[in-house]
Amino acid sequence: MKAYFADEQRRHDPKSFLSSGAPKPNPEVPERIERLLAGATAAGCTIERPKSFGLGPIAAIHTPEYIEFLQRIYERWQRIDGASAEVIPNIHPIARGGSRPDSAVGQAGYHMADTSCPISAETYDSSCWSAWTAVGAAEAVEAGASSAYALCRPPGHHAFADVAGGFCFFNNSAIAAQRLRQYADRVAILDVDLHHGNGTQGVFYRRADVLTVSLHADPVRFYPFFWGYADERGEGAGLGYNLNLPLARKSGDEVFLEALAAAIRRIDAFSPDALVVALGLDAFAGDPFGGLSVTTSGFARIGETIARLGVPTVIVQEGGYLCDALSGNLTAFLTGFAARHKTSP
Structure with missing residues (x-):
């Protein structure tokens, strides 16, 4: 199986986030890449660099004012006297309507759902390359590969069309699915991350051409709290x-x-023509977030089960944080998937 990754994805290096009101080191760190690359290599993947696809695939999912916000907000933030080193919102609208303020502080609150997605000088570029990594994998499947893995970092499934959140800026899984729609009439997204893929759900909630399915820890007492309930069926x-x-x-x-x-x-x-797997490895029993208790062998079984669908598949990396088993969990999933799925060179 081919795997896609670009070195520019290392540059985004968030320093902190708030958890239950307390500042903590941000767990979405560049070291995740080394663990995931090792896991993909151990599973027999060949690593390729994606090309730059420009803003077209990103703009197919995200609004132009949001893309411009991510392009410019760090530079604007630095002009504020006494501002933090990273862009972190401190105020949010209680409802999203037609009003969007001009100030950098107001727009940060408008376009950032929480404090876990700080923006630095490198965030926009890294996020573009993460999105292009997903597009590269989708393009490989479109060209005839039966599966491909996209090592996307930063992750994406909490990003809405115009809102960042939960470590995510551009929604890589949604971008991959939209790219697959160029040749596939129906695309399914299966999200197996610990956390509900609320951004992905939001992007496709009123569409019938993309089916969204998410398995996750019950949000009644777990992030993202406000989405992910069983009665959310689309509109x-x-x-x-x-x-x-x-x-x-x-x-x-x-x-x-x-x-x-x-x-x-x-x-x-x-009956989809193509599948996107939003692969979170944070459902692992030893993941720092500790929400579910999936084992390493369980990830192999999850991969085998998904592979039995037998449709062209793009696997997009979402969560999974630093622990001793992170590499092995990815290897287990990819190996289990490949054992049941006909994989093209």
Whole structure:
């Protein structure tokens, strides 16, 4: 299986975030890349650099005012007397309507859902290369590969069309799915991250051409809190094209795989021409976020189960944070997937 990654993705290096009101070191660090590259290599992947695809694939998902915000906000922020070293919002609108302030502080609150996605001088460029990594993998599948892995960092599934959040800036999984739509009439996104893919759901919530399915820790007491409930089924043309499968905290392999079977049934009923797997490895029992209790062997079984769908697949890296098993968890998933999925060179 080909894997895609660009060195520019290392440059984004956020320093802190707030967790339960307390400042802590940001866990979405460049070292994640080294662990994930090692895991992909151990699974037999060949690493390739994607090309720059320009803003077109990104603008197919994100609004122009949001893209311009990410391009310029760090420079604007530095002009504020006494501002923090990174762009971090301190005020948010209670509702999103037509009003968008001119000030950098106001726009930060408007376009950033929380404090876990600080923006530095390198964030925009790294986020573009992360998105192009997803597009590169989608392009490989479009060209005939049956699967490809995109080592996307920073991750993307919490990013809405015009909002960053949860370590995410551009929604790589959504961008990959939209790219696949150039040749595939129907695309499914299966999100197996610890956290609900709220941004991905938001992007496609009113569309019937992309099915969104997410397995995640129950948000009633877990990030992202406000999305990810079982009664969220889509709206308008998208009604019935979104499925959430929230899991009780500390659920292990068997519970996860039972929910995955339900996800697979729904995807089968949709009969997609292509699949995007939003792969989070933070459902692992030893992940720093500690929400679920999937084992390394469980990731292999998850990969095997997804592969049985037998459709062209782009695997997009989402979460999974520093722990001794991070590399091995990726190797287990990719190896399990490849064992059941016909993989082109």
